[in-house]
Amino acid sequence: MNLLRASAREAAAASSGGSGRPGAGVQVALAPPYTAIDVVGDAIRGSGLLLAAQDVAAAHEGAYTGEVSAAMLVDAGVGLVIVGHSERRHGLGETDAVVLEKVHRAGEAGLQVTLCVGETGDERDAGRAEEVVERQVDAVVDLGRVPLHVAYEPVWAIGTGRTATHEDARSMHAHIRATVAAIAGRDAAEALIIQYGGSVKPDNSAALLAQDGVDGLLVGGASLDAASFAAVVPL
Template sequence: MSERRKYIVGNWKMNGTRDDLGEAAAIAEVASATDTVDVALCPPATLVAPMADRLAEFSIGGQDCHHAEAGAYTGSISAAMLRDAGARLVIVGHSERREGCGESDAIVRAKAERALADGLDVILCVGESKAIRDAGDAERHVTAQLAASLPASFDSARLAIAYEPIWAIGTGDVATVEDVVAMHAALRATLASRIGDDAAKIRLLYGGSVNGANAAELLAAANVDGALVGGASLTAVKFLPIIEAAAAI
């Protein structure tokens, strides 16, 4: 749908120091000249404030937040803290949090609700393992994950869903376009069953070894409204072709 602007989000994961702020600035410069694509970067928490301070007009996000408003949670960061540091959005439910940290759908939902309440937009991640894909249960698993992770209420303009097949993240393997289209259609149907016509407003992103070589084909596919990009977002030279591919569609 034409009203869903392409959305390209870089997730730097546990990479980056102040020495890398120049890369972010180069990305922001190109993004500012592209009026048909929304672009954001989610650096590690230590860089949210310096990146937001340097790039005041650019969208900076966090990679995770705690589900509580505040409290005795040593080592955690709240949505309000991210907002105070200059973040405009946050990723929740990334597979590296679900799998590596044991985060349940209920925790992911609580994080999304807390972030929205504290003024951050949310990118909510879902995805399946290779074993689930090979067993032919991917769509059922991922749509159930989405249904259980959705906030109780939300503004459709402030929520995006990122489909990330776990087996494709950082591996170089990419889901086929046909598989992505089928999964995104299933996600859209799940959203429609929950919120009706407003489901058409929510952007669905694909994440999983997206790069300059495959971005154009993926981003042109039905119901693919953008990309959540890992390693290829760490440098301007790798990230800019993805932004350009989105702008060309």
Template sequence: MSVQNLLALNWKMNKTPAEARAWAEELSEKLAADKPELAVMAPAVALPALAAHLPPGVTVGAQDVSAHEAGAYTGEISAAMLVDVGARYVVVGHSERREYHGETDADVAAKARQAQANGLMPIVCVGEGLDVREKGEQVPHTLAQLSGSLDGVGPEVVVAYEPVWAIGTGKTATADDAEELAAAIRTALRERYGSEAQHIRILYGGSVKPDNIASICAQPNVNGALVGGASLKVPDVLGMVDALQ
């Protein structure tokens, strides 16, 4: 694959705007010019501070977006609002949104379509729970989720495979596990988008750290990582960047 690796750093519900600025300034001091693409997926209130203080070439993204363009949707944040504060990416369908907020594949697809309509690149998350993995049904489960989550969505997308049993648990899918699903996802993307599927990045997410990221991202169909806990400390981010060089 000729596409550049993407490190999407998902802070989840962590860091105030002041803390985000300090993190960005520390990263600016220490990050080498030669690096994979970095995108910081921060809480919406921290995006302006990040956009103003991140080093050149590091982008920002959001962790969710409304499926609606605008209107009477109290508490929601539109794609146009995110673009206006500098966001380039947005995560949709993260397992925590699916589990805690009941988001369906149709909800995820609606959000992805809204993101694309406003020039945001959606990072569409799919993956199986432990019960599905133990039954050996991880491939059909994940591909069904992918199909529903990409309904009406164009090829300007990133797909993140996140085995739910490996998120925040310290358990990590092996490099072979990651490639098994990434290869299946790639085949499904080819069936949907044709030759354009070769340019779609497939990320792995789930307890990614400096000591395991290189082996995972060395797989033929894995083009980076969606990183949770290890994204919160600049030294860990630098360690992952170094591991990928």
């Protein structure tokens, strides 16, 4: 919940400046607040960047005041939606069942989905990190039916300045891939894009991307400044 329309437009235009196009085989998406989806979409049109949304309703339509449906997102030009972000799971009480319904709605509308999974500090300290993440992945049982990415975001590393060690990232990404292989098969697991999120910054992004099994990044605060974002994701 950052940036008003004018500043969001300015940041998006700066992010899509220069060559304005991601490198071959690289997808870059910007997920502004709902109120700025239209102006950000205009700013990045033709740039090769994908317009994304930060969340989606679990229902198709109806009396759900304040919610935004998958069909509404598609109508606004959105191509990807983030589902299950830790701030919604832990701050707003979203359960695995709610996250699954949101994945269903997004998939039915033809949206790509970035599914966020991750453990809290207490869960990691109790030795339950892999169990928690496996449960969150396993809850989305129809991985083959939805264009899905997974973003591992250890909750204890979000907005805290702490970042998972390289071994933390490598081992959890490997565990996620093994979990997906057990659900959807080895081919689906090998094709799956798994991103790391959690205090990603210009000074740690390259090292994170160099880790085996880390296919991309989910960038939070560093995306609010175009220069910082460009240092994480060169365009």
